[in-house]
Each structure stands twice: as C-alpha cells, then as structure tokens.
Amino acid sequence: MTTGMRITTTTTMEATPMLDDFLVRAALAGLGVGLAAAPLGCLVVWRRMAYFGDATAHAAILGVALSLAFDMSIFTGVLVIALSMAMLVSTLSGKGYAMDTLLGVMAHSAIAFGLVAVSFVSGVRIDLMAYLFGDILAVGKTDLLVIWGGAAMVLVLLVWRWQALLTATLSPDLARASGINPERERLVLTLALALVVAVAIKVVGTLLIAAMLLIPAAAARPFARTPEAMALIAAVFGGVSALGGLQASLWFDTPTGPSVVCLAALIFLGASFIDLLRRGLSAQAK
Secondary structure (H helix, E strand, C coil): CCCCCCCCCCCCCCCCHHHHHHHHHHHHHHHHHHHHHHHHHHHHHHCCCHHHHHHHHHCHHHHHHHHHHCCCCHHHHHHHHHHHHHHHHHHHCCCCCCHHHHHHHHHHHHHHHHHHHHHHCCCCCCCHHHHHHCCHHHCCHHHHHHHHHHHHHHHHHHHHHHHHHHHHHHCHHHHHHCCCCHHHHHHHHHHHHHHHHHHHCCCCCCCCHHHHHHHHHHHHHHHCCCHHHHHHHHHHHHHHHHHHHHHHHHHHCCCHHHHHHHHHHHHHHHHHHHHHHHHHHHHHHC
16 A cells, blocks of 8 residues: 555566656655755754754744645745744744744644644645654655755755854854844845755655654764864765665655654664763773
C-alpha cells in the first residue's frame, strides 16, 4: 500500500526513466533543504533560538490552510505566515513579554487556527500527514525549482551577511561599536528562517523542520574549530542526512521525512560518542 510518504517494498525497483526521474527529484529536493537549513541552524544554535525555529515551523500549518483557502501556492502562504509570526514575536519580545511565552502562545495558536481553518476548506483533498511530516516523494519539477530557489536565496543571504550575523550573535555591544545594527541582523536571520520553513515543508513537514535546522549543526560542533568550519560541516551532515534518509526509506519501507531526521539523529549520536571518547583519551593523557 502506498501512502504518499513512502515507497513500498512491492514497488519494482527497476531502473526505468520514470523511476529515475522520480528519485532524482526527491534526492535533489532533500539535498537543497539539507544544505540550506544546516548552516542556518548553526546561527540558531549559537543564539539559543531552538524554540524560535520550532515555533516558526509550527506556524506554517496556518500558512498551508490560507494557501488552500485562497488558491495560492503553498510556498507563498507558508512564507507569509512564517515571516509574519517571526517578526511579530521579535517585535513584542522587547516590550515586556518573555520570548519563550510569546513563542509558545504564537506557535500553538497558529497551528490550532491552521487545523481549524483546514476543516473549512471544501472541494480540496487535504493530506495533513504530508504537511506535518513531509512528502518528498511527491516533489514535482516546479516544487524542485522553488526549493532550490529558496535554498539559494538563504545561502546567498548567509554568505552576504555572515560576518555581521556572527558579530551580532557573539556580542550585540561589539556589533554596535563596529557599526552593525543587531536588530537588522536579527531581521535578516528571521527572513532566512522563514524561507527555510517555506521550502522545507514539502521535504520534512512542519513538525520536523526544526530538526533539520538543529541536529546537523549540533553534530558538527565537536569537529569544528571555527564558526565557518562548523557551518560547512553542518551543511555536509545535512546533505548526507537527506540523501541517506531517502535511501533508507527505500530499503526499509519507512516514511521518508522521519527517516531523514532519524539518520541526522544517528549522526549526532555518533559525533557525540566520538567527542566523549576524544575527551576521555585527552584526560587520560594528562
């Protein structure tokens, strides 16, 4: 039985042109998301904004509902809602509201309103599981262009603003002394997060986007000596997770989006074990 989220073992795995094209699109989509999300995740980790990324991703459900209701592209609806929520939280956080409280209120309210709004959309067959956990195997050529277009924008934005983002992350006071506006850099980071959420919803779904932001970045930390090295290693881990997770879903007949995240988690566990082993050997040497 085919669910739209996996390839069943009854599928004949012969190298037909249709199957090749089908898998190439899925692999390229996963690779695009992995390469864009992981370096951005390093900034999220350094700023301790893990819940911020998670909340922005959860709000994407409301964007899906609005896209279906107004007959516009999912990418546009999700981008508008994710960006609006992120900017609203950033604005209110400095006006007497605790950041974690705002994120909790906004994220859960958005996902609740989104699920309610979806129930009112008539005449459209909605596969909520695909939006919650991704449907990378259903990626079309247009989806692929959108994913890589968004990923390219995120990577260009990060390269362009990297030094300013890094300085504002390490010390807002130092950033101001250097002529960098920390609030502007936070807005740049917010825009990049919204873009990643919008392009990743098709690949891993709203519930697992935060995992692709955080896990490769966390796994890269033990192997990096500089911020740039950590971002590059995280991008490699993100790409490997995407491609390896897709292959694992073919072998074991498992949902593709969760398989991608599971492989990323295994990479993180392996990296943590190597780091602990290295620290233990270093302590013994002393």
